[in-house]
Amino acid sequence: MPDILAPQSDALQTLLGQPLPQDGQTMDVRGQSFVLQDGLLRSTQLATSSQRQTSDSFGFKWKRRSSYDRPVVLDAIRVWLVERYGSPESMDWLFPPGERKVLLDAGCGSGLSALELFGEHLNQVSYVGADISEAVDVAAKRFGERGIQGQFIQSDLTKLPFADESVDAIFSEGVLHHTDSTRGALASVARLLKVGGRIMFYVYKKKSPIREFTDDFIREKLQGMDPEQAWDALMPLTMLGETLGRLNVEVDVPQAVDLLGIPAGKIDLQRLFYWHIFKAYYRPDWSLEEMNHVNFDWYAPKNSFRQTPEEIRAWCTDLNLAIEREIVEDAGVTVIARKTGSN
Numbered sequence: 001m002p003d004i005l006a007p008q009s010d011a012l013q014t015l016l017g018q019p020l021p022q023d024g025q026t027m028d029v030r031g032q033s034f035v036l037q038d039g040l041l042r043s044t045q046l047a048t049s050s051q052r053q054t055s056d057s058f059g060f061k062w063k064r065r066s067s068y069d070r071p072v073v074l075d076a077i078r079v080w081l082v083e084r085y086g087s088p089e090s091m092d093w094l095f096p097p098g099e100r101k102v103l104l105d106a107g108c109g110s111g112l113s114a115l116e117l118f119g120e121h122l123n124q125v126s127y128v129g130a131d132i133s134e135a136v137d138v139a140a141k142r143f144g145e146r147g148i149q150g151q152f153i154q155s156d157l158t159k160l161p162f163a164d165e166s167v168d169a170i171f172s173e174g175v176l177h178h179t180d181s182t183r184g185a186l187a188s189v190a191r192l193l194k195v196g197g198r199i200m201f202y203v204y205k206k207k208s209p210i211r212e213f214t215d216d217f218i219r220e221k222l223q224g225m226d227p228e229q230a231w232d233a234l235m236p237l238t239m240l241g242e243t244l245g246r247l248n249v250e251v252d253v254p255q256a257v258d259l260l261g262i263p264a265g266k267i268d269l270q271r272l273f274y275w276h277i278f279k280a281y282y283r284p285d286w287s288l289e290e291m292n293h294v295n296f297d298w299y300a301p302k303n304s305f306r307q308t309p310e311e312i313r314a315w316c317t318d319l320n321l322a323i324e325r326e327i328v329e330d331a332g333v334t335v336i337a338r339k340t341g342s343n
Contacts, residue, residue, distance in 0.1 A: 062135035
């Protein structure tokens with residue numbers, strides 16, 4: 001790194017506008033109460049009932065490091081992230097020479113996406129990871145293991161105790177749709193972004209009608225279970241997805257089935273089920289537990305909204321976010337947008 005780069009500042013304290021308390025003590029920030037526990041600042045009033053369920057699901061998932069921390073999984077995630085956001089070397093607006101930007105990871109989970117996309121480049125920014133769940137503890141540990149600097153806060157991302165226009169960039173990979181309102185969550189974090197700053201986010205896209213029905217049907221079935229029970233309940237579905245994938249059979253749909261949103265053309269049988277009937281993730285080089293992690297990520301949270309690209313574009317326009325990069329896939333929509341004015 002260049003010698004002229006200033007050392008990492010205490011970005012979290014700067015954003016809070018006051019020093020952190022001693023461990024076990026509380027503090028009030030902009031009308032909210034927080035406690036410093038085990039070295040991390042945590043909100044004392046975390047969520048609505050649906051958000052608590054979502055928090056419990058993700059807290060459980062991210063603690064199961066064996067289901068996502070193997071190199072073959074991390075490599076696949078890294079490739080997918082770079083395909084959608086671009087490489088960090090191309091982000092001169094986030095990593096300008098000799099300057100340290102404040103990067104907020106809104107919904108950091110275990111830090112997986114940030115670590116895989118940005119890697120050691122994170123040591124060039126003042127990184128603050130925020131998550132509603134206890135995954136922040138896992139993130140702090142994983143950052144330390146990688147020798148990456150970062151600070152963390154356990155808080156609802158729609159109620160982060162930071163001033164308007166206080167961060168230079170926001171990263172929110174696959175998180176906004178897990179709140180009580182995707183648009184509301186986008187608005188909540190966008191207010192924190194400085195004019196001229198960028199937000200990078202990914203949200204789920206609406207699927208074909210049978211998939212939409214099945215997704216909600218299974219998700220509702222899981223609501224009466226604790227996370228461990230939900231994990232076990234999804235394993236037969238994951239095994240079926242693996243069986244379909246191993247068949248390696250291609251289906252030629254002769255004509256588009258517009259009534260069901262199924263396009264014409266050749267498609268692998270497992271993919272036909274995956275996109276149009278039910279999600280059952282499959283990769284031949286992943287274990288059942290790793291594939292079940294992906295399915296659990298999708299089905300277990302109560303809050304898991306899907307939206308159209310048109311809705312997302314309209315939200316960005318309303319919030320003064322000029323889209324600079326947009327990737328629309330069957331799974332979701334990836335956006336990099338620049339804030340053009342105060343909200």
